[in-house]
Amino acid sequence: MRSGARRVTIRDVAHEAGVSITTxxxxxxxxxxxxDETRDRIQEVARRMGYRARASARNLRGGRTxxxxxxxxxxxxxxxxxxxxGYYMALAMGAAETALAEDIGLVLLPTGLTPxxxxxxxxxxxxxxxxxxxxxGVRAVADLGxxxxxxxxxxxxxxxxxxxxxxDHRAALRGLLEHLADQGAGRIALIAAGDETAWTQELGAAxxxxxxxxxxxxxxxxxxxxxxxxxxxxxxxxxxxxxEPPDAIVCAPDxxxxxxxxxxxxRGLRVPDDVLVAAGVDGPLMPxxxxxxxxxxxxxxxxxxxxxxxxxxxxxxxxEPGIEEDLPTRLNVRASTTNTTTAEVRA
Amino acid sequence: MRSGARRVTIRDVAHEAGVSITTxxxxxxxxxxxxDETRDRIQEVARRMGYRARASARNLRGGRTxxxxxxxxxxxxxxxxxxxxGYYMALAMGAAETALAEDIGLVLLPTGLTPxxxxxxxxxxxxxxxxxxxxxGVRAVADLGxxxxxxxxxxxxxxxxxxxxxxDHRAALRGLLEHLADQGAGRIALIAAGDETAWTQELGAAxxxxxxxxxxxxxxxxxxxxxxxxxxxxxxxxxxxxxEPPDAIVCAPDxxxxxxxxxxxxRGLRVPDDVLVAAGVDGPLMPxxxxxxxxxxxxxxxxxxxxxxxxxxxxxxxxEPGIEEDLPTRLNVRASTTNTTTAEVRA
DNA sequence: AGCAGATGCCGAAACGTTCCTGCCATACTG
DNA sequence: CAGTATGGCAGGAACGTTTCGGCATCTGCT
Numbered sequence: 219m220r221s222g223a224r225r226v227t228i229r230d231v232a233h234e235a236g237v238s239i240t241t242x243x244x245x246x247x248x249x250x251x252x253x254d255e256t257r258d259r260i261q262e263v264a265r266r267m268g269y270r271a272r273a274s275a276r277n278l279r280g281g282r283t284x285x286x287x288x289x290x291x292x293x294x295x296x297x298x299x300x301x302x303x304g305y306y307m308a309l310a311m312g313a314a315e316t317a318l319a320e321d322i323g324l325v326l327l328p329t330g331l332t333p334x335x336x337x338x339x340x341x342x343x344x345x346x347x348x349x350x351x352x353x354x355g356v357r358a359v360a361d362l363g364x365x366x367x368x369x370x371x372x373x374x375x376x377x378x379x380x381x382x383x384x385x386d387h388r389a390a391l392r393g394l395l396e397h398l399a400d401q402g403a404g405r406i407a408l409i410a411a412g413d414e415t416a417w418t419q420e421l422g423a424a425x426x427x428x429x430x431x432x433x434x435x436x437x438x439x440x441x442x443x444x445x446x447x448x449x450x451x452x453x454x455x456x457x458x459x460x461x462e463p464p465d466a467i468v469c470a471p472d473x474x475x476x477x478x479x480x481x482x483x484x485r486g487l488r489v490p491d492d493v494l495v496a497a498g499v500d501g502p503l504m505p506x507x508x509x510x511x512x513x514x515x516x517x518x519x520x521x522x523x524x525x526x527x528x529x530x531x532x533x534x535x536x537x538e539p540g541i542e543e544d545l546p547t548r549l550n551v552r553a554s555t556t557n558t559t560t561a562e563v564r565a
Numbered sequence: 566m567r568s569g570a571r572r573v574t575i576r577d578v579a580h581e582a583g584v585s586i587t588t589x590x591x592x593x594x595x596x597x598x599x600x601d602e603t604r605d606r607i608q609e610v611a612r613r614m615g616y617r618a619r620a621s622a623r624n625l626r627g628g629r630t631x632x633x634x635x636x637x638x639x640x641x642x643x644x645x646x647x648x649x650x651g652y653y654m655a656l657a658m659g660a661a662e663t664a665l666a667e668d669i670g671l672v673l674l675p676t677g678l679t680p681x682x683x684x685x686x687x688x689x690x691x692x693x694x695x696x697x698x699x700x701x702g703v704r705a706v707a708d709l710g711x712x713x714x715x716x717x718x719x720x721x722x723x724x725x726x727x728x729x730x731x732x733d734h735r736a737a738l739r740g741l742l743e744h745l746a747d748q749g750a751g752r753i754a755l756i757a758a759g760d761e762t763a764w765t766q767e768l769g770a771a772x773x774x775x776x777x778x779x780x781x782x783x784x785x786x787x788x789x790x791x792x793x794x795x796x797x798x799x800x801x802x803x804x805x806x807x808x809e810p811p812d813a814i815v816c817a818p819d820x821x822x823x824x825x826x827x828x829x830x831x832r833g834l835r836v837p838d839d840v841l842v843a844a845g846v847d848g849p850l851m852p853x854x855x856x857x858x859x860x861x862x863x864x865x866x867x868x869x870x871x872x873x874x875x876x877x878x879x880x881x882x883x884x885e886p887g888i889e890e891d892l893p894t895r896l897n898v899r900a901s902t903t904n905t906t907t908a909e910v911r912a
Numbered sequence: 913a914g915c916a917g918a919t920g921c922c923g924a925a926a927c928g929t930t931c932c933t934g935c936c937a938t939a940c941t942g
Numbered sequence: 943c944a945g946t947a948t949g950g951c952a953g954g955a956a957c958g959t960t961t962c963g964g965c966a967t968c969t970g971c972t
Contacts (some may be wrong), residue, residue, distance in 0.1 A: 228929065238951070238952045239929085239938065239953095240953075241951060241952070242953055243931080247930080250931090250950095270685060272625070272929075275957090277621040277957095278619070278621040283621060285632075303651040307653060311673070311675050314674060315676075315677075323632060325632070326657055327671050328659075328661040335665070339670075340670075372972085473849055475596075476855075480853070506794055506820070506823045506824055506827065507832060508827050574958060586922085586923095586959085586960095587961080590961080596960090598919060618959070621957085621958080622927090622958035623958080625959075626958080627927085627960070915970105917970090919967080919969095920966075920967085921964105921966085923962105923964085924961100925962085926962105928957105928958090929944090933952100933955100934954105935953095936951090937948100938950100939946100939949095940948090942946105
């Protein structure tokens with residue numbers, strides 16, 4: 219407990235090094251005109267004394283806050299706010315990791331924040347995960363002039379943010395559909411949430427394109443995201459009760475696939491023998507389901523890392539606003555869509 | 566985009582109200598000696614102008630940061646860092662919500678932080694979720710004099726923090742064991758992680774006490790937390806292969822129960838008819854497993870809220886350090902431990 | 913009237929940075 | 943050799959807030 223030891227300030231360093239405060243600041247921040255020898259010496263002294271610039275002073279002077287926030291837009295749509303938690307936690311951890319490495323704090327914004335409350339948060343920028351079309355909170359912070367980087371495009375008409383990390387979900391779904399077709403499926407059904415996010419929109423578009431191209435039937439069920447178990451089960455039942463039921467079911471929403479499995483089991487249908495099942499979002503549930511479920515790995519931690527990195531670069535001025543970055547996804551093939559092997563395969 | 570509009574400062578309010586800066590500060594913070602009429606008038610002016618004290622200035626002056634951090638100690642033990650994500654996300658959201666209501670930002674600390682890096686984070690206090698015995702990061706911040714509130718006690722010998730939110734896991738496990746006994750189980754096995762956290766320690770102690778008291782056999786398997794699927798399956802197999810296998814299995818680690826179910830299914834054992842199964846941590850997986858799994862609801866969101874609230878109160882000086890608060894848990898009984906009904910029951 | 917204490921408000925320092933400006937050398941130019 | 947550029951550093955204002963101490967004015971009391 220050496221809390222009595224007063225924190226070392228820039229003044230202490232200047233005194234110790236026998237130079238002025240200005241010189242110390244310039245030396246540490248790489249500004250000004252200094253002799254290399256002086257710069258090195260001051261950096262050494264600062265390191266030895268354990269000096270760290272105080273964030274509040276720097277921010278006060280610079281008009282910044284040194285903080286970015288993470289706002290999970292899609293989560294607010296869920297009354298309980300508790301769907302896809304694993305996905306968002308992974309994203310948050312990735313973002314926190316990268317932000318901290320840049321000396322930026324990642325503050326977590328809870329779900330269900332009013333736009334006013336959201337606008338009152340003191341941050342330099344915002345990462346919006348899965349922006350929902352027309353989210354009033356996102357609009358509020360954008361109107362405020364806050365720098366925003368989204369994970370997935372903002373489907374709101376006219377919305378333009380500083381940056382975006384996105385994946386090619388059309389290609390990803392297409393890859394999955396091709397895999398299912400390879401395994402012999404001809405009547406592939408898709409269960410997806412409404413079209414509030416770019417992700418769900420792209421899935422729907424890719425599915426429609428595939429059906430048109432292959433001349434295969436369009437077996438598409440939209441489900442509300444909450445309560446997921448009930449709606450997913452109902453959608454599955456509806457698909458199975460149709461005159462010509464599917465021989466493969468892709469369940470897009472995070473955590474929905476187990477409910478599909480349950481309904482199939484109740485009806486005595488075997489997976490993958492009678493029906494193939496795949497999930498749109500990989501997560502801890504998928505490899506442990508019975509059978510393990512083929513799923514698209516959206517790499518949420520990497521998305522968080524890249525979003526934080528991009529936001530930091532834009533705030534620093536190293537990157538022009540208005541950019542997009544592509545994040546590759548991966549198809550994790552598991553037993554639910556293959557009977558030749560139960561081992562996990564990378565595709 | 567009215568980012569051009571300069572932010573309104575205390576000086577603007579003072580000028581508008583025709584008083585000094587000091588008077589405005591006193592009026593808004595409830596300090597100083599002011600006529601009630603003056604105080605009300607200034608507050609009204611400030612409200613009308615949309616004034617909010619700038620955090621960095623306040624913090625610079627006050628020597629605070631206005632931030633608290635959340636550190637998930639148990640997560641660092643997992644190489645992938647990805648176990649129990651749902652639990653921690655719920656906790657984080659609860660904490661963020663309450664912190665923000667107190668005008669405190671909750672900054673998320675990523676897993677795998679070195680103690681030095683952790684100590685360099687600028688915050689007034691720290692919430693440590695599930696402190697692991699001897700966590701060097703926790704020790705580092707405690708030595709620094711940071712105020713720490715833990716969720717669950719810190720099992721490290723000699724560790725004493727400012728506050729603690731804890732649940733009576735002995736009673737909770739005892740309640741579960743009694744429920745299982747009521748359902749006819751006589752040979753109840755426990756699968757739990759090592760004894761690094763207070764939670765796992767209490768579970769072990771409660772289980773031992775129960776066995777001794779009931780004279781029932783002690784069927785206790787400790788599993789490493791990662792990779793959970795493999796170890797849980799192995800532990801289940803070991804229990805079943807014993808000369809006298811259990812008729813009920815309690816799987817404590819978050820997300821472990823489905824693996825128990827899988828092994829049972831592979832062996833042709835029916836749940837709950839042949840073996841009862843229960844989980845130590847409720848979560849989104851449990852109600853959707855096949856069959857739905859009875860589990861102890863640890864109320865992580867509420868734990869987060871209370872921890873943030875307690876930490877804020879201590880930092881404010883409204884609460885003496887050294888307190889503990891009890892958080893009740895709830896047993897969610899589901900089909901995996903009852904054949905009379907499949908509906909979820911509250912106990 | 914004179915004095916003590918209470919009441920109501922204000923001036924200015926301080927928190928720790930960053931950065932604009934200025935000063936003094938020295939080197940270079942014509 | 944005067945004039946000018948440039949390298950190397952320091953002074954000090956500014957960021958917006960809190961807070962200590964102080965200055966009036968007013969009230970009540972002797």
